[in-house]
Amino acid sequence: DRDHSMYVSDQGNARVMKWVEGAKQGIVVAGGQGEGNGLTQLSNPRGVVVDQLGTVYVVDWGNHRIMRWPKGATQGSVIVGGNGQGGQSNQLNGPIELGYSVQFTKLNALSDTELRNHKS
Template sequence: AGGQGEGNGLTQLPCPLGLVVDQLGTIYVTDDGNHRIMRWPKGATQGSVIVGGNGGGGQSNQLNGPVGLSFDRHDCDHCEENTDWVLASEPLSHSFQTVKLTHHLLWTVDTNQ
């Protein structure tokens, strides 16, 4: 994932801050520099934007500096960013939504060992 210098292309990650690999080997990366979350299925040569990528902001189709990403035991992912929007999704069904929160702090704990 990445490795092609800075930019907003599907092979570029100017500021990756969060990374998760799911049970199928798919890589998910928060790309702070492009205000997006990228997905690379196992063996892919380029990623796809699964949310964001429309500039930084507080609209439901935007992220603003996503900094973290985690999956819970139900394979739902959660993204922490610098605004009041948080991404919640079902990666296996490819269904995504953003949720408006106010004054939040996101913590995740993995109890699977």
Template structure:
């Protein structure tokens, strides 16, 4: 496999194949979908720490309201984009590594439980942080 071909495995056992500028999705029923155009939902303004940018994102979750949560590894934070917005806001963390309980040293992945808590992998602090998110603030 060369650097232009990549395999990704999704949550529902779907396999994603990327080649050049096209994405092919294969599901367990062997149906193939050729995705030619996507919709920008977060970031997209180049690498950086502005609220319209990401730096090495390493995880994504979309909630029931369509908000997109991203573990922004390079900026050491958890970001949230409300459905339909172009600018995100920082939920927790900041642009800078730390061992404090409200900061990260490379936020790497995330997951929600059924109670609305988010679990963030804090890679270089060797821990998983459990956070309660207040979406009204």
């Protein structure tokens, strides 16, 4: 981001941390309320993308969903999946990451993602 921060998926603590350059401690920017499926929770977060406004997009692997956390938000919103594990058009099956092709439009909307689905 503009601060040269690093964003890290902290799977074991069900959260995403922001580490500002030179900081000795991170800041929770998504999750951090224990593992679960609530809008304040994540379950095994994986890939993270941050847009120009500081909105954090998180692959919530354990909940089979992609979440959006606006900068400073105390809870996120589900933008893809979140309807259980499966192959229906409203479901994901263990998404792993947001691909490198993620782009944002001039309105800062997520316009294209590549999801790699976990295959058992």
